[in-house]
Amino acid sequence: MDKITVVLAGQxxxxxxxxxxxxxxxKLKVGNFAGVTVDKMELDITYCDxxxxxxxxxxxxxxxxxYSLVDYTQEERxxxxxxxxGDYDLIVNVVDSTHLQRNLLLTTELLELGKKMVVVLNxxxxxxxxxxxxxxxxxxxxxxxxxxxxSASQKIGIKELEESIVKVAQGKESPSKVIYSDFIEEEIARxxxxxxxxxxxxxxxxxxxxxxxxxxxxxxxxEIHDDPIWIELQHTIREALEHLYLHTGTKDIKEIFADEHxxxxxxxxxxxxxxxxxxxxxxxxxxxxLLINKYLGIPIFFLFMWILFQLTFEVxxxxxxxxxxxxxWLGDSAKSVLGDGLLGSxxxxxMIAGVGSVMMFLPNIMILFFGIALLETTGYMSRVSFMxxxxxxxxxxxxxxxxxxxxxxxxxxxxxxxxxxxKNERDRLLTLFIIGFMSCGAKLPIYVLFIGAxxxxxxxxxxxxxxxxxxAMLGLISAKILHLYVFKGEDEPFVMEMPKYRLPSFGLxxxxxxxxxxxxxxxxxxxxxAASMLVWFASNYPKQDVLEEAYATxxxxxxxxxxxxxxxxxxxxxxLEESYLGQIGHASEWxxxxxxxxxxxxxxxxxxxxxxxxxxxxxxxxYSLGDEIDENSSSLQEQLKKNIPxxxxxxxxxxxxxYLPCFAASMVFAREAGGWKxxxxxxxFTTTVAWLLSFIVYNVMKLIIGx
Amino acid sequence: MVLSxxxxxxxxxxxxxxxxxxxxxxxNSFGVxxxxxLRVKGCSLAKQTMEIExxxxxxALREEEAKKIEVEKVVE
Numbered sequence: 175m176d177k178i179t180v181v182l183a184g185q186x187x188x189x190x191x192x193x194x195x196x197x198x199x200x201k202l203k204v205g206n207f208a209g210v211t212v213d214k215m216e217l218d219i220t221y222c223d224x225x226x227x228x229x230x231x232x233x234x235x236x237x238x239x240x241y242s243l244v245d246y247t248q249e250e251r252x253x254x255x256x257x258x259x260g261d262y263d264l265i266v267n268v269v270d271s272t273h274l275q276r277n278l279l280l281t282t283e284l285l286e287l288g289k290k291m292v293v294v295l296n297x298x299x300x301x302x303x304x305x306x307x308x309x310x311x312x313x314x315x316x317x318x319x320x321x322x323x324x325s326a327s328q329k330i331g332i333k334e335l336e337e338s339i340v341k342v343a344q345g346k347e348s349p350s351k352v353i354y355s356d357f358i359e360e361e362i363a364r365x366x367x368x369x370x371x372x373x374x375x376x377x378x379x380x381x382x383x384x385x386x387x388x389x390x391x392x393x394x395x396x397e398i399h400d401d402p403i404w405i406e407l408q409h410t411i412r413e414a415l416e417h418l419y420l421h422t423g424t425k426d427i428k429e430i431f432a433d434e435h436x437x438x439x440x441x442x443x444x445x446x447x448x449x450x451x452x453x454x455x456x457x458x459x460x461x462x463x464l465l466i467n468k469y470l471g472i473p474i475f476f477l478f479m480w481i482l483f484q485l486t487f488e489v490x491x492x493x494x495x496x497x498x499x500x501x502x503w504l505g506d507s508a509k510s511v512l513g514d515g516l517l518g519s520x521x522x523x524x525m526i527a528g529v530g531s532v533m534m535f536l537p538n539i540m541i542l543f544f545g546i547a548l549l550e551t552t553g554y555m556s557r558v559s560f561m562x563x564x565x566x567x568x569x570x571x572x573x574x575x576x577x578x579x580x581x582x583x584x585x586x587x588x589x590x591x592x593x594x595x596x597k598n599e600r601d602r603l604l605t606l607f608i609i610g611f612m613s614c615g616a617k618l619p620i621y622v623l624f625i626g627a628x629x630x631x632x633x634x635x636x637x638x639x640x641x642x643x644x645x646a647m648l649g650l651i652s653a654k655i656l657h658l659y660v661f662k663g664e665d666e667p668f669v670m671e672m673p674k675y676r677l678p679s680f681g682l683x684x685x686x687x688x689x690x691x692x693x694x695x696x697x698x699x700x701x702x703x704a705a706s707m708l709v710w711f712a713s714n715y716p717k718q719d720v721l722e723e724a725y726a727t728x729x730x731x732x733x734x735x736x737x738x739x740x741x742x743x744x745x746x747x748x749x750l751e752e753s754y755l756g757q758i759g760h761a762s763e764w765x766x767x768x769x770x771x772x773x774x775x776x777x778x779x780x781x782x783x784x785x786x787x788x789x790x791x792x793x794x795x796x797y798s799l800g801d802e803i804d805e806n807s808s809s810l811q812e813q814l815k816k817n818i819p820x821x822x823x824x825x826x827x828x829x830x831x832x833y834l835p836c837f838a839a840s841m842v843f844a845r846e847a848g849g850w851k852x853x854x855x856x857x858x859f860t861t862t863v864a865w866l867l868s869f870i871v872y873n874v875m876k877l878i879i880g881x
Numbered sequence: 882m883v884l885s886x887x888x889x890x891x892x893x894x895x896x897x898x899x900x901x902x903x904x905x906x907x908x909n910s911f912g913v914x915x916x917x918x919l920r921v922k923g924c925s926l927a928k929q930t931m932e933i934e935x936x937x938x939x940x941a942l943r944e945e946e947a948k949k950i951e952v953e954k955v956v957e
Binding site for chain 2: 241242244272273275276279280426428429432433436458462466468469471556559560561563564567573665667668669670671672673674
């Protein structure tokens with residue numbers, strides 16, 4: 175089987191991901207969708223050429239969208255590096271047919287790389303709806319590379335694309351066919367002539383070399399500089415550049431070529447595209463009139479968010495009881511099979527209780543991710559950036575910070591990575607530091623648990639909304655403070671495309687929801703399972719034989735049933751307090767005591783540093799072992815309500831809202847921020863803020879309730 | 882005049898972009914290039930950000946950036 179490596183490049187919002195989905199769903203099996211390298215997506219497709227009966231393995235690398243090859247954001251640098259240095263057979267340049275001119279600008283830059291290439295005119299159905307006709311044959315002639323019309327959503331042209339990929343990969347490399355203005359072509363010809371005369375040995379075609387020299391490509395100069403030919407060449411180039419300057423009236427070579435690229439793209443568009451009607455963007459226009467209305471826009475946005483949180487809670491609650499019941503049943507049957515001994519306790523109280531308490535929240539997580547994916551894919555997210563930039567700017571943030579921040583409501587890990595779209599180092603760091611204030615999906619179970627226990631289910635959605643809003647507000651205030659005292663400097667310009675509204679394909683959204691759910695379940699099955707077992711072990715050991723024997727005799731001696739139960743509970747409590755976990759909890763109690771937390775809550779917070787879901791499972795393990803005062807109240811919520819005073823519970827929620835994100839997110843943070851020292855700063859910053867605010871909330875609540 | 886002085890619905894031709902190279906390049910890649918025409922589609926509250934359309938592309942930019950784009954208003 176022959177292997178073909180393809181890189182997928184294109185501007186943002188051209189439907190690259192949908193195209194990948196369409197290709198892999200059509201008939202081919204997806205090898206691996208694992209985000210091995212988090213910034214690039216890779217997958218393998220097998221393709222059979224029916225005519226020659228040969229099998230091909232097409233390895234697709236999906237690069238982040240980029241507007242041009244000039245690195246502006248970090249994300250774009252990833253793309254540029256991959257295109258310049260990566261080892262691949264051909265570029266598939268995905269183009270949005272409805273924005274041909276702007277997209278061809280990138281195509282022009284890609285053509286200059288001199289690699290094999292296929293141009294994909296994607297979203298051709300949408301273009302036709304807008305009355306746009308494109309002559310792809312003519313475009314192929316102009317660009318010198320095959321052009322294929324496709325529609326990922328309608329599954330048009332997928333087969334043709336695969337054929338072209340194989341054909342181009344087998345063919346020869348084609349030199350760039352970008353044609354410049356006459357005065358530039360003249361200089362190129364002059365340099366070309368020089369190389370021909372000298373019979374210069376070059377790895378790349380002369381024309382490419384000449385263009386690179388004129389564009390002042392550093393790498394090319396570095397290579398040619400050591401060649402004796404350089405002495406004569408220097409003169410020729412200097413003269414050529416002088417001519418260009420004279421012609422354009424500017425000495426900015428970048429600008430000269432930018433103008434050339436633009437002229438080429440515009441020329442190509444003029445020649446191949448015709449507009450039958452102007453039915454164009456009425457749809458987007460009409461929706462925008464409402465959604466980014468000066469006065470209504472922001473209230474509408476908050477309404478959407480409110481609905482999302484209501485749904486998360488209300489709809490998510492429906493399957494929750496079922497999941498909880500099935501795990502309780504599982505635990506009970508495990509105990510009945512394995513007995514009440516150590517093994518039974520490990521499986522039922524440790525593993526099943528821990529994993530079950532986390533799995534219960536899967537429906538909530540799925541709804542939340544569904545909502546966020548919906549906001550992202552419809553194009554609404556950038557509208558919100560537009561509306562909120564003015565407001566955000568006051569806090570030292572950038573309108574674009576909004577996207578990572580909202581992603582942070584789902585999971586901090588992609589949120590930290592989404593911050594790459596911010597060009598300015600200071601804006602990026604600032605955004606990274608406050609992403610944690612946007613409560614992630616894994617904190618949701620903790621909130622749901624505590625809200626259910628202390629505020630009842632009636633207004634749960636509203637309480638949840640309030641928690642998220644307060645978290646976001648705290649984040650903004652922290653941003654302002656950090657902006658004033660820590661991250662000072664120039665503001666990044668705000669220039670952003672507002673994509674057309676699109677009804678997202680269900681497949682794409684499902685892909686996101688499925689992927690996130692899968693990783694959540696995976697985490698529950700591996701990481702949280704291990705953590706639960708660890709917590710169980712630490713809460714059961716060291717064994718207190720002396721204590722247990724003493725109580726065993728006491729229980730035997732006592733007369734009535736109630737005394738026996740009370741004594742056995744006392745024993746459980748003492749055993750737990752003497753356990754490793756109890757010791758750690760007690761050791762750190764001094765730190766958390768002013769916030770109203772007992773040692774169990776302290777432990778839960780500490781284990782939560784590994785993953786926020788573990789907070790719930792730890793509480794589950796601790797309280798299911800500890801105080802089974804009566805057998806009917808086995809639910810964790812009732813246990814919490816019985817054992818934790820209200821002010822401490824609220825103070826706990828506040829602490830959870832703010833303190834350090836989970837282990838995985840912390841690692842990503844350190845990488846994205848550019849060093850471990852930033853993680854230390856983040857730890858100190860979040861812990862201080864969390865402690866202070868919890869302290870205030872706890873004492874104020876105590877005062878209110880006391881009075 | 883500069884872009885930020887225009888009102889919603891105004892049409893104009895781009896005369897010059899007085900921005901540093903990176904911003905200029907970014908604007909170029911969006912199709913904001915000397916000689917092209919644009920239309921103001923709307924402004925956010927207090928005109929902190931504005932939305933323009935160039936060659937079918939909708940763009941959002943801040944007032945500070947809009948000040949760097951010299952335009953000539955097209956009277957319709």
